[in-house]
Amino acid sequence: MSNEPKPADPEKEKRKIKSVGKMKEIMTGYYIEAKTAEQTGKKVAWITSGGPVEPLIAMDVIPVYPENHGAMIGASKMGSDLCEKAESMGYARDLCSYARADIACAPINGGPIGGLPKPDMLVCCNNICGTVLKWYQVQARHFGVPLFIFDTPFCHTEFSAEARRYVRRQVDEYIEFLEGVCASKMDVDRMHQVGRLSLEGQRLWQAVLDTTMHKPAPMSAFDAFFHLALIVTLRGTQTVVDYYTALLAEMKTRIENRISAVPKETYRLLWDNLPIWYRTRWLSEKFAAHEACLVADTYTSAWCGTMKYLDEADFLGTMAEAYSRIYLNIGVDEMARDVIAMIDKYAADGVVMHSNRSCKPYSFGQYDIKKIIQRERDVPVLLIEADMVDERSFAESQVDTRIDAFMEVLENRK
């Protein structure tokens, strides 16, 4: 046996998405900037993933995402340890593992990047869950910094006139809050520009995701999980627009050159819920071995799903509705309609649902969505029990068998 590095497999090399390097560069730069904010005099705001980031960008505040931190912790397989640490601090094991891992990191600067940069303020938007409210309360007590709650009433069947008024008023309160913490006025023109860039970024991200309508798909949901980071963190900047422009071009070239994410794409699947961060590679190889490609997912499309409510000319005025009607803040039946639309759009043969112990608002209702899908469209649905960050809730052999059985069903249908 030789110790020499194996020559790169040209097949694999060809399939690698070249933009990945650029993305890593941008994210590293972004974290370095955030971590050195104290020296440069910039303010740092922690904000929830579904939160309105554009006003922060317009105010030159660096947004930092504890959920993105949670994902990094999960991907670097530090989740179980940190979750256990949170449990020893008194937090129950049944709580969201993003929250547990992040709460455990704060006092010890733990985790893959030695803790997040200290916040000057916290911005919590509950359009994704009630967990973030509790989580941000914990961090507000810990860091002793001001907390702004952007409250988006849940839209079971409607976005009521009352809610519209309430959320719209909070947009103004939010800006007042930022102006207070930053001790400076918001530049209206700058805000206008950021709003335009945000929409442009969202359009491009959607266009990138849409490339998988092509058979075979040039990328998979696993790639989307990775490239998602920018639309979440830096929405509203030119960086995002430039990056996704390049990524979109790369995808188009791949389509022209018939380079697919999965070598012999035979089955096209949809993914539902957050990724299982510590097993993305394993899962992607597992499905690829069955010639299955996860062509789309409900998760990464959440950051461009409400463009229809946004008006570039009145971004602040219309963002109230857009932020209130995101995927996790709507009723189960509306979610099912969205999933069915995706099945049609991406010509999916089946749906894989991650029943995620950590995320109750995403997971409760999945059984009904499954039933609705099966009633309306004749596609098989697989449910996998796991957790996005806490590996202790993942039974590999069981998941393995279930995927095999599911793929067998699909094979028999072809």
Place this chain on the structure above:
Amino acid sequence: MTEFQLFHDIVTDPFDYARNWKEANRRKIVGHFCSYTPEEIIHAAGALPFRIFGSGEAISRSDEHLQAYSCSFVRSALADALSGKLAFLDGTVFPHTCDTIQRLSDIWRINLTFGFHSDIGLPVKLDTASAREYLKSVFKKFKNELSGHLDCTITTDDLQRAAGLYNRMRSDMKQMFDLRRENPSLISSNDLQALVKASMIMDREVFSEKLSAILRDLSAIKPQPSQSLKRLVLSGGMCNIPSVHSLIEDCGAAIVWDDSCSGARYFEGSIAPHGDIIESIAERYMDKIECPAKHTDLFRRGEALVNIAKNNKADGVIFLFLKFCDPHAFDYPYVKELLVKEGIASMLLEIEAPLPSEEQLKTRCQAFLETL
């Protein structure tokens, strides 16, 4: 005490009570889930507000809709609905609280066909002017929707009368709690818990009369020399497991206060009799100590519990949480820390319906009491 038998009967089979009440009164019943439901408005509409607790029977009936990591209260309530136990309801109201109830509302709306379905989109924060204004508008909207659903008009007079009744009931309940605090041997916690739960189920006029009568009788009894029981405060979410109260008392302790949404938090505060009546009703909900799924001040709940423990001269606090209840579980570490700072001992009991082993719970309680 025999006076309490009626309440125990109702709490044991609330469904039977509701069906009979409906039959006898030819009036409507509106189910709901949370101490943030503006019951006053339902009462003013001539209907019976019925708090759904979950019977704990045949919970697996809900398995086809909810994963096992949902709290047992929600799974149990859904199971009751699916098995037809709640078919007497003319409608169900879902005030927005936690993520689990939020999804229960969707599942309920999609799968159950009896009666109307109403979501009350409460704000999550209660401490800003716009949130307060929003909550008032939500209550007004609810009032209009409800009169449509129940096909009735709700007049200001109706609302005033309802507010008066609820004020009376709440202040009487508070007096009951005060009586027990002064003289734990006078009322058993088991009886008191039955009384609180019955107050969320029974015809409120009838209940209020019975309550006043009991209060009169009990107030007349001379305080007995107090036994040297350990004084405990309970704190938590909803406790739909009555045996926990007697179990704790059997270990030789007195529960002197019950800080839960199916305890004291239900009757805290009163409705100001002036101004726009719906707004006054809304103000009470905004000003009471918030449930952990809501936001006001970062330390308010913890400090309130410390004060409750101190004011009641408690020897210790038992946190009684339902497993998988996120809002409570997130608050636990900081609230506990505040207690530690004041030298107040506490213990966490995480429970799930059906109750696990009573022996095990008893052992834990006893061990805790010994440390006090």
